[in-house]
Amino acid sequence: MGWVQVSDGEQVYDKYAYEPFAVTVDLAVLTLRAGALHVLLVERGQEPYAGQWALPGGFVRPDESAETAARRELAEETGLSDVSGLHLEQLRTYSEPGRDPRMRVVSVAFAALLPDPPPDFVRGDPALASPEPRGGSDAAQARWTPYDSARPLAFDHDRILADAHERVGAKLEYTSLATAFCPPEFTLGELQRVYEAVWGTALDRPNFRRKVLATPGFVEAVPGAARLTGGRGKPAALYRAGAATALQPPLLRPSREGRPT
Amino acid sequence: MGWVQVSDGEQVYDKYAYEPFAVTVDLAVLTLRAGALHVLLVERGQEPYAGQWALPGGFVRPDESAETAARRELAEETGLSDVSGLHLEQLRTYSEPGRDPRMRVVSVAFAALLPDPPPDFVRGDPALASPEPRGGSDAAQARWTPYDSARPLAFDHDRILADAHERVGAKLEYTSLATAFCPPEFTLGELQRVYEAVWGTALDRPNFRRKVLATPGFVEAVPGAARLTGGRGKPAALYRAGAATALQPPLLRPSREGRPT
DNA sequence: CCAAAAGTGTTGATAGTACACCCATGA
DNA sequence: TCATGGGTGTACTATCAACACTTTTGG
Known part of the structure; x- marks a missing residue:
């Protein structure tokens, strides 16, 4: 001190x-x-x-x-x-x-x-x-x-x-913090809604899904489990929070302004 | 409270x-x-x-x-x-x-x-x-x-x-903080040495240069000014800190581990 | 069959990396 | 003319966004 x-x-x-x-x-x-x-x-x-x-x-x-x-x-x-x-x-x-x-x-x-x-x-x-x-x-x-x-x-x-x-x-981008907003078992749609609510932006579902699954240790599948989310539609597979705390690669939010050139 | x-x-x-x-x-x-x-x-x-x-x-x-x-x-x-x-x-x-x-x-x-x-x-x-x-x-x-x-x-x-x-x-990646380590006018080589010393990694000079100059508001050129850095070599152009505080796009450090697949 | 939500495939644009190469200066 | 550091060009590759499409459920 x-x-x-x-x-x-x-x-x-x-x-x-x-x-x-x-x-x-x-x-x-x-x-x-x-x-x-x-x-x-x-x-x-x-x-x-x-x-x-x-x-x-x-x-x-x-x-x-x-x-x-x-x-x-x-x-x-x-x-x-x-x-x-x-x-x-x-x-x-x-x-x-x-x-x-x-x-x-x-x-x-x-x-x-x-x-x-x-x-x-x-x-x-x-x-x-x-x-x-x-x-x-x-x-x-x-x-x-x-x-x-x-x-x-x-x-x-x-x-x-x-x-x-x-x-x-900011931490949603490069840590697995989003899972802290989710129950122990969650769907990728629920995880995506966390990002969308905090960032205030809509995300492309297919791309979000791929990024999450491509990030080792972010989520791990619960074998065989599935759940209906909105009453309708295909039941979604369930995931648990993975071991990783830092996301590699990060899940960057869309930039507000366009790039030059 | x-x-x-x-x-x-x-x-x-x-x-x-x-x-x-x-x-x-x-x-x-x-x-x-x-x-x-x-x-x-x-x-x-x-x-x-x-x-x-x-x-x-x-x-x-x-x-x-x-x-x-x-x-x-x-x-x-x-x-x-x-x-x-x-x-x-x-x-x-x-x-x-x-x-x-x-x-x-x-x-x-x-x-x-x-x-x-x-x-x-x-x-x-x-x-x-x-x-x-x-x-x-x-x-x-x-x-x-x-x-x-x-x-x-x-x-x-x-x-x-x-x-x-x-x-x-971490802040070197997405803010213009590195300029705080530099005198009011500095060369891109000096700026690069800040990144290398803090991150403990070597960076590719041509690519570093391009990234810095491509980031709007990071640095601004001092017209006509140049300075010899190591006693030898071509005099380097001088830059001042720009107006930006956040870097868009960020200047990410090389990841320690390779990506899967 | 329709609507809604999950999940897969594809493609064109972009960005990043790894170089090779040229320039200007001091010794 | 050589060593040293600054600056430019380029080509290969990985990544990413956008969007079409298929699947599975309830009504």
């Missing part, structure tokens, strides 16, 4: 010399519902920004890493009993002095990805969460909101949400 | 209820010297890890963002009078309890990139740094170290340095 570089050397060992920093985590929890990207939001019950929607989050406790705190909050907010398999990714840290009007808050932001039909979650499952959430104020609501109608959010959460979207979109 | 989600609601407004977190920044300052990637290290003068090398860094002050603190530290450590144009990029935050044996430290890591012939920097230029660095202990040394012989470092800095290298290597 470059401890020795601190110019105000005398204050290094006085833990209470400065007004302390609060360290929190903020979560952009994303999923697909009916083919559209959704984000988990909570309604604030207190000032500032009372009544507005915000990303879920909370304090990092003294014995936790930011990652541990984020996973704990994820379990509390979604009510899922097992969040250990879910993808959780650190985005960046937001530390501007005035982010929160009450005190100095440094927030580590995470993106979390949930499989397609997320169980209609229960907020603050008593079996998991601490005894009594929040003191006197109104109970905060939580709900899934379509990504496009999420804004405006409280604090600097518009920016955090945009950063989460951008990061996830 | 999801303030309302905190389960221990009563403690939200008691700033001193917990032992406070210290928030620091750590810097992986990278440059090219004689065609090889180097990193700026400081020698620790105090326990823990006294006598070992570490990444430079320091505390975030109450009125600073992590970015501001990182830029201040960068100026202090390099002795450069103007660091405003240098590339500074947040990597991620390291928050495991126990990173530092003395107290709870949450560290925001940054990568900084300096142009090729970095002025032989002076540590702690009095005109810039705070009056008297560090209390009683030995003065810490600082020096440029080849990337490959930098380890082992103190704390978890080996990992931070590896993360910095990986991030920079």
